[in-house]
Amino acid sequence: MIKIIAVGKLKEKYLIDALNEYKKRITKYTKINIIEIPDENYDITKTLIEEKNHILRYISDKDYIITLDIEGKNISSVDFSNKINEISIHNSDICFIIGGSYGLHEDIKNKSNFSLSFSKMTFPHQLFRIMLLEQIYRAYKIINNETYHK
Numbered sequence: 001m002i003k004i005i006a007v008g009k010l011k012e013k014y015l016i017d018a019l020n021e022y023k024k025r026i027t028k029y030t031k032i033n034i035i036e037i038p039d040e041n042y043d044i045t046k047t048l049i050e051e052k053n054h055i056l057r058y059i060s061d062k063d064y065i066i067t068l069d070i071e072g073k074n075i076s077s078v079d080f081s082n083k084i085n086e087i088s089i090h091n092s093d094i095c096f097i098i099g100g101s102y103g104l105h106e107d108i109k110n111k112s113n114f115s116l117s118f119s120k121m122t123f124p125h126q127l128f129r130i131m132l133l134e135q136i137y138r139a140y141k142i143i144n145n146e147t148y149h150k
Contacts, residue, residue: 001031001093002136005058007051007100008039008125015126022133029140034129044102052105055097063095065112067104068132070122072115081139083114096136098129 010016019034026032037054040047059065064087075083087094097108109115118131141148 001033002026003058003063003093003095004032004034004098004129004132005037005055005095006034006098006125006129007037007055009036010126010129012126015130018130019133022130022137025137026133026140029144032136039100047100048102048105051100052108055104055108059095059097059111060093062091063093064091064114065095065097066114066116067097067109067112068099068118068128069104069109069112069115070117070120072117074117074119077135077138078142080116080135081142084136084139085143096132098125098132100125 010019023032023034035058037051037058040050042050084094097104097112099108118128118135123131138148
């Protein structure tokens with residue numbers, strides 16, 4: 001199962017439509033659960049602590065945790081599909097965590113099994129969620145030797 005814990009709520013219809021489309025495509029390969037936690041609006045320290053506390057409620061000991069972090073490892077789509085495939089052999093649940101405006105609390109980063117970066121660029125968190133879903137879908141297409149546009 002894929003679990004995505006994301007800070008903030010999608011509001012724009014076009015993003016919700018894209019999310020639902022990729023969820024539908026991914027369910028051909030695995031179960032997927034997207035958990036939205038509140039986007040806190042305090043000073044940096046308090047915001048990170050509050051978001052951490054929300055995130056921790058949804059993390060299980062059996063989760064293989066992948067944090068999305070600008071300082072994480074940058075890999076190709078093929079390497080990402082290999083990573084997903086390798087993790088799936090030993091772990092039934094893969095949990096992706098997307099932080100808020102200030103990133104992720106160090107306690108969450110320390111729980112991470114793998115830190116992943118899509119780029120050194122900063123992306124809007126709502127749009128990034130769709131980008132992650134697309135890459136998860138692409139990974140399963142690659143794993144199953146199915147064609148998908150490049």
